[in-house]
Amino acid sequence: MTALWTVIAVALxxxxxxxxxRLFLGPSILDRALSVDVLIASAMTGLSAxxxxxxxxxxxxxxxxxxxxxxxxxxxxxxFVARRPEEYVPPQGTTDETGTGSQQNTPDKGGS
Amino acid sequence: MSDTFVQALDWIAVLCLLAxxxxxxxxGIGLVRFPDLxxxxxxxxxxxxxxLLLVLVGLAIRLIPVETxxxxxxxxxxxxxxxxxxxxxxxxxxxxxxxxxxxIQHDLLVEDAxxxxxxxxxxxxxxxxxxxxxxxxxxxxxx
Numbered sequence: 001m002t003a004l005w006t007v008i009a010v011a012l013x014x015x016x017x018x019x020x021x022r023l024f025l026g027p028s029i030l031d032r033a034l035s036v037d038v039l040i041a042s043a044m045t046g047l048s049a050x051x052x053x054x055x056x057x058x059x060x061x062x063x064x065x066x067x068x069x070x071x072x073x074x075x076x077x078x079x080f081v082a083r084r085p086e087e088y089v090p091p092q093g094t095t096d097e098t099g100t101g102s103q104q105n106t107p108d109k110g111g112s
Numbered sequence: 113m114s115d116t117f118v119q120a121l122d123w124i125a126v127l128c129l130l131a132x133x134x135x136x137x138x139x140g141i142g143l144v145r146f147p148d149l150x151x152x153x154x155x156x157x158x159x160x161x162x163x164l165l166l167v168l169v170g171l172a173i174r175l176i177p178v179e180t181x182x183x184x185x186x187x188x189x190x191x192x193x194x195x196x197x198x199x200x201x202x203x204x205x206x207x208x209x210x211x212x213x214x215x216i217q218h219d220l221l222v223e224d225a226x227x228x229x230x231x232x233x234x235x236x237x238x239x240x241x242x243x244x245x246x247x248x249x250x251x252x253x254x255x
Contacts, residue, residue, distance in 0.1 A: 004126045011133040015159070018140030022152075028215045030149055030206055034156050037202065038143060041159045042136045044191075048167040049129055052174040060187045067194040071202035078202075078209040 008049050016042045033077040040070040118177045128170030135163035148217040149210045153203055160199045168192050 019042065022035040044066050051059045135158050142155025168188045175184065210216055211226060218224065 001122065001126060004130055008126075008129050008133040011130075011137040015133075015136040015140035018137075018144050022143040025144075028149065028210075030210050030215055031152060033206065034149070034152055035143055038136075038139050038156045038159065041139070041156075041164060044164055045132055045136050045159060045167050048164075048171045049133065052125060052129055052167075052171045055175060055178045057175060057181070057184045060184060060191070063191045064187055064194070067191045067198070070195075071198040074202045075205050078205045081213060082209045 005049075005053060012042055012046045012049065016046075029077060029081060033074040037070070037074050040066060040073075044070075121173055121176055125170040125174035128166045128173065132159070132163040132165075132167035132170065135159045135166070139163070148220055149215055150207065151220070153207060157199065157203060161196060164195055165192050 016039060019035045019038040023032050023039070026032060044063055047059050047063055047066075051057060139155050139159045142158075143152055146152045146155060168191060172185055172188050218227075
């Protein structure tokens with residue numbers, strides 16, 4: 001059973017690392033907001049796994065607060081983006097170095 | 113409770129937690145590998161709802177032998193409920209803003225129902241404006 005607990009911890013750590021990578025890579029601000037959401041989800045999973053491992057219910061209020069407040073970040077970022085319709089969009093074929101521009105103009109990164 | 117029963121409960125709890133952790137890992141991999149915002153949102157929703165619910169069930173099962181307080185299980189149910197209520201709100205708003213501000217690769221979409229709706233709305237608006245202009249002209253002519 002110890003091996004399973006180790007697998008759980010390693011999987012959660014890897015997931016947090018990968019979503020941090022997406023947080024750095026961008027390319028648009030909504031992708032970053034999304035990766036913050038996944039980070040929050042993995043933090044909640046990690047807290048639950050810790051509580052389950054120690055059989056300790058002390059951390060449950062933290063879980064409740066995270067479940068209630070976790071979605072505000074991506075909602076407020078989306079609202080902030082929606083209020084700025086005129087945004088810097090780089091010309092076709094160039095990469096977006098500001099990290100705020102449109103995904104359409106960047107070449108296909110990784111995956112399918 | 114007998115020892116074997118507690119051990120069986122522990123195994124079930126660990127398997128639930130393992131499934132939740134693996135779903136989170138899958139979401140991380142999908143976030144890095146998928147090409148555009150909508151497909152990333154698709155993969156990001158897995159640990160936020162199903163993964164977290166599995167983990168909460170595992171935690172509740174694991175707490176059964178040591179915990180007699182009913183409120184703790186109630187707290188877990190509330191966590192799951194709030195997560196189910198709030199995650200679709202965030203996803204809906206993010207997807208809407210992403211579409212409206214052109215951060216979506218349209219060639220990756222299989223079907224785009226929103227584009228038809230937007231075109232229809234714009235056509236109706238233009239029609240209304242033209243009607244208004246015609247009425248204004250008529251009013252000027254009668255004067």
